[in-house]
Amino acid sequence: MLNRLRIPLLICAVVFGFLDLITPLELIPFMMLSGTSMFLSGLDEFKKDKKAKYGYIFITISIILILVAVIKLFT
Numbered sequence: 001m002l003n004r005l006r007i008p009l010l011i012c013a014v015v016f017g018f019l020d021l022i023t024p025l026e027l028i029p030f031m032m033l034s035g036t037s038m039f040l041s042g043l044d045e046f047k048k049d050k051k052a053k054y055g056y057i058f059i060t061i062s063i064i065l066i067l068v069a070v071i072k073l074f075t
Contacts, residue, residue, distance in 0.1 A: 009037050010058070017065050020072060028069045035065035 013034035019025060039062035045055030 005037075009034055009041070010061075013038050013061065013065055017068060020068065026072075028073055032066060032069050035062040035069065038062035038065070 012030070016030050016034055020028070038058045042052075042055045042058030042062065045052040045058065049055075
């Protein structure tokens with residue numbers, strides 16, 4: 001199930017991140033949800049393979065999204 005949702009969640013996370021940075025929309029809950037789901041996908045990749053480059057990519061993007069959401073929440 002998670003494998004089928006990985007690509008749409010990645011696309012949604014990137015789109016929500018760009019939209020929140022460009023426009024005054026408040027997309028913080030969606031960014032947090034997509035960021036945490038991407039983080040869990042990254043951890044799943046690490047469980048499968050020790051040299052998981054997609055795991056590093058997913059975790060890096062999720063940390064950036066969560067940091068942007070937290071910064072937007074307090075400003």
